[in-house]
Amino acid sequence: MNFEEHAGKALLKARGMPVPDGRTVDSPDGAADAANALGGPCIVKAQAPTGKRGKAGGIRPADSPREARAAASNILGMAIDGYRVERLLVERRIAIAAELYAAVLTDPESRGPVVLFSTKGGMEVEEIAAAEPGAMRRIEVDIARGLTAGQASAALSGMDLLGQSDAVAWFLAKLYAAYRALDAELLEINPLALTDDGRLLCLDCKYTMDDSSAGRQAPVAEAGAPERMTALEAEAHEAGLKYIELDGSVGVLANGAGLTMATMDAIAHYGGRPANFLEIGGEAYTKAETALTILLGNPGIRSLLINFCGAFARTDVMAEGVVRAWRKLDPDIPVFFSIHGTGEEEAVALVERELGHRPYDLMDDAVRAAVGAAAS
Amino acid sequence: MILRREHRILVQGVTGKQGSFWTRAMIDYGAAAVGGVNPRKAGTVHLGLPVFASAVEAAREAPFDAALMFIPPAMARQAAFDACEAGARLVVCLTEHIPAHDVMEMLAAARANGTRIVGPNTAGLVTPGETFAGILPAFNRRVFRPGGVGVISRSGSLGTLVSLVLTQHGYGQSAVYGVGGDPIVGTTTREALEILDADPRTEAVVICGEIGGSAEEEAAEYAAGMAKPVVAFVAGRTSPPGKKMGHAGAIIAGGKGDYRSKRTALEAAGVAVADVPSDIPGLLSAVTADRRAPPIRR
Numbered sequence: 001m002n003f004e005e006h007a008g009k010a011l012l013k014a015r016g017m018p019v020p021d022g023r024t025v026d027s028p029d030g031a032a033d034a035a036n037a038l039g040g041p042c043i044v045k046a047q048a049p050t051g052k053r054g055k056a057g058g059i060r061p062a063d064s065p066r067e068a069r070a071a072a073s074n075i076l077g078m079a080i081d082g083y084r085v086e087r088l089l090v091e092r093r094i095a096i097a098a099e100l101y102a103a104v105l106t107d108p109e110s111r112g113p114v115v116l117f118s119t120k121g122g123m124e125v126e127e128i129a130a131a132e133p134g135a136m137r138r139i140e141v142d143i144a145r146g147l148t149a150g151q152a153s154a155a156l157s158g159m160d161l162l163g164q165s166d167a168v169a170w171f172l173a174k175l176y177a178a179y180r181a182l183d184a185e186l187l188e189i190n191p192l193a194l195t196d197d198g199r200l201l202c203l204d205c206k207y208t209m210d211d212s213s214a215g216r217q218a219p220v221a222e223a224g225a226p227e228r229m230t231a232l233e234a235e236a237h238e239a240g241l242k243y244i245e246l247d248g249s250v251g252v253l254a255n256g257a258g259l260t261m262a263t264m265d266a267i268a269h270y271g272g273r274p275a276n277f278l279e280i281g282g283e284a285y286t287k288a289e290t291a292l293t294i295l296l297g298n299p300g301i302r303s304l305l306i307n308f309c310g311a312f313a314r315t316d317v318m319a320e321g322v323v324r325a326w327r328k329l330d331p332d333i334p335v336f337f338s339i340h341g342t343g344e345e346e347a348v349a350l351v352e353r354e355l356g357h358r359p360y361d362l363m364d365d366a367v368r369a370a371v372g373a374a375a376s
Numbered sequence: 377m378i379l380r381r382e383h384r385i386l387v388q389g390v391t392g393k394q395g396s397f398w399t400r401a402m403i404d405y406g407a408a409a410v411g412g413v414n415p416r417k418a419g420t421v422h423l424g425l426p427v428f429a430s431a432v433e434a435a436r437e438a439p440f441d442a443a444l445m446f447i448p449p450a451m452a453r454q455a456a457f458d459a460c461e462a463g464a465r466l467v468v469c470l471t472e473h474i475p476a477h478d479v480m481e482m483l484a485a486a487r488a489n490g491t492r493i494v495g496p497n498t499a500g501l502v503t504p505g506e507t508f509a510g511i512l513p514a515f516n517r518r519v520f521r522p523g524g525v526g527v528i529s530r531s532g533s534l535g536t537l538v539s540l541v542l543t544q545h546g547y548g549q550s551a552v553y554g555v556g557g558d559p560i561v562g563t564t565t566r567e568a569l570e571i572l573d574a575d576p577r578t579e580a581v582v583i584c585g586e587i588g589g590s591a592e593e594e595a596a597e598y599a600a601g602m603a604k605p606v607v608a609f610v611a612g613r614t615s616p617p618g619k620k621m622g623h624a625g626a627i628i629a630g631g632k633g634d635y636r637s638k639r640t641a642l643e644a645a646g647v648a649v650a651d652v653p654s655d656i657p658g659l660l661s662a663v664t665a666d667r668r669a670p671p672i673r674r
Contacts, residue, residue: 106476108559108589108625111483143477144484183477211620212449213475244619257557257623258531258586261611266652268614277621281533282472309540311499311532312394312470312511341536342513362544363537364654 002049008205022091031072032065034090048083099191104179121191183213248273251301256281272371285313288321303373316343338366389446411438431462442466453478469495493562498554499532523548524579526572545657557623587612600645605663
């Protein structure tokens with residue numbers, strides 16, 4: 001789950017971390033009022049959970065309330081990376097001496113948290129790494145021990161931090177603590193400004209929460225940006241199913257992420273195009289009826305491929321759900337089955353008896369038949 | 377380690393619906409289940425097994441080699457700590473949706489105690505004809521048969537499909553290693569490959585990978601130096617970037633973790649990559665013939 005800049009900064013501020021004074025507004029008048037209240041030069045920033053705001057012209061300086069109003073009129077309604085801008089963050093603009101980079105992230109390779117720090121901030125982390133590999137420090141943190149300012153300080157040794165190395169070490173320890181407390185997957189401050197008067201200030205904040213932690217982080221998660229979904233995707237999400245709409249014509253219902261992806265790949269391999277990703281593996285295996293109802297709501301589907309390879313997911317339970325949905329909806333669409341694994345005998349017998357379809361013994365034969373039916 | 381019939385298994389969460397169903401299946405298959413854990417039912421007997429308050433307590437009365445976790449996400453960290461502290465050599469963690477910070481803490485505890493964690497979000501381990509631990513239909517003889525092919529899979533359903541395809545073509549399996557679909561796992565695809573490489577009963581290995589992360593690229597580095605033939609299938613060729621494809625770990629982000637990168641790395645390491653799972657047996661037969669390996673069809 002991603003957070004817009006203003007939401008991330010509010011969380012940092014609540015933890016005593018330095019962020020610029022600012023207001024979140026949703027109109028040109030609101031932007032002018034905010035600029036007036038802040039006094040002096042400010043910056044008007046589009047709020048969207050994407051890193052492409054600056055390049056898209058969604059971040060503009062303003063030296064007066066009138067300029068802030070004009071900037072806001074320009075930015076509001078803009079589409080950035082597919083997001084429509086509905087909110088702005090108006091912040092006081094401060095003279096800065098240097099732009100630094102700081103982040104904490106969950107690193108699958110070292111299987112622990114990693115702190116990244118660079119004296120070259122303000123550009124993409126990949127660009128920093130490419131431009132000056134030596135300017136990036138990487139600290140692998142033992143999660144059982146955490147990160148103290150002392151450890152951070154040792155890791156920064158030899159870097160030119162304009163006399164602020166203690167402040168930076170303190171900041172990194174605070175950032176790590178915030179990453180832990182917020183169950184972050186990524187907490188990135190880029191740029192981290194060093195101001196003319198020697199303070200550190202988070203000029204931007206990119207916060208991604210680990211999706212599996214949204215339950216225990218419920219109050220924080222409420223401030224997260226909703227995922228972009230189609231109407232059917234949202235309906236599936238409500239029902240606890242993962243459904244992704246694609247532009248093909250062969251509908252796919254399978255159990256388990258790996259099998260579902262492999263089924264889509266097989267459809268493409270035999271010359272067809274999958275209409276969706278929809279899996280009912282794991283705990284969702286009892287939801288075949290709902291899943292099929294959602295899937296059939298996609299008007300682009302010309303044939304349907306049901307591919308079960310049950311492990312935890314019992315194929316007999318999934319087949320019962322399919323039969324129930326079929327009876328209720330009575331869809332006029334060719335359907336092809338392949339069923340193996342846990343509960344296989346019962347599932348195959350049920351589908352034959354109730355729907356008059358004999359599941360294919362080989363998955364590829366079912367895929368070929370479904371692709372052929374969609375093309376005809 | 378490869379799970380063997382003699383390995384004693386403790387089932388954490390044995391009394392739940394799924395814990396009961398699968399433990400029953402494991403016992404029927406011949407797995408050496410020695411006890412269960414449920415703090416609220418300590419002292420009782422379930423499925424003929426003694427139930428303990430904790431793994432640490434179980435270790436005193438019913439020593440075990442491996443712990444199998446049927447535990448909800450919010451309690452998984454504590455259960456894993458308990459199993460590690462009890463001295464488990466192996467912990468098989470089936471749980472999906474454990475907070476990533478908890479997973480990192482579990483893995484740190486495992487490292488400190490010399491425990492290997494398999495998972496989280498794995499379907500478990502099957503050693504066909506011997507034993508299994510997890511939620512794979514080991515008992516279905518149309519799917520799993522004893523043989524010489526080691527199977528590694530990030531996905532339970534895909535590992536089941538690939539085992540089925542192998543069995544349909546006369547290839548039995550030496551061990552099926554579910555490594556799990558989370559971005560961070562205790563045993564990576566590469567580590568499972570090292571384990572199967574060292575296993576004398578494994579004559580060839582099939583890797584079932586998927587998009588997201590760099591597990592296949594890391595495994596390819598190791599495969600390049602292996603004498604045993606390796607074949608792979610990578611799921612997700614047609615998956616759109618930026619979307620989590622069911623598994624938390626299955627996402628193409630910032631151009632990383634895509635199909636092309638994985639396939640290229642595997643092929644550069646001499647691993648034959650199948651376009652569809654049904655191509656695996658043919659590739660296996662070609663590479664084993666090339667290397668004059670002993671026949672592994674049964």
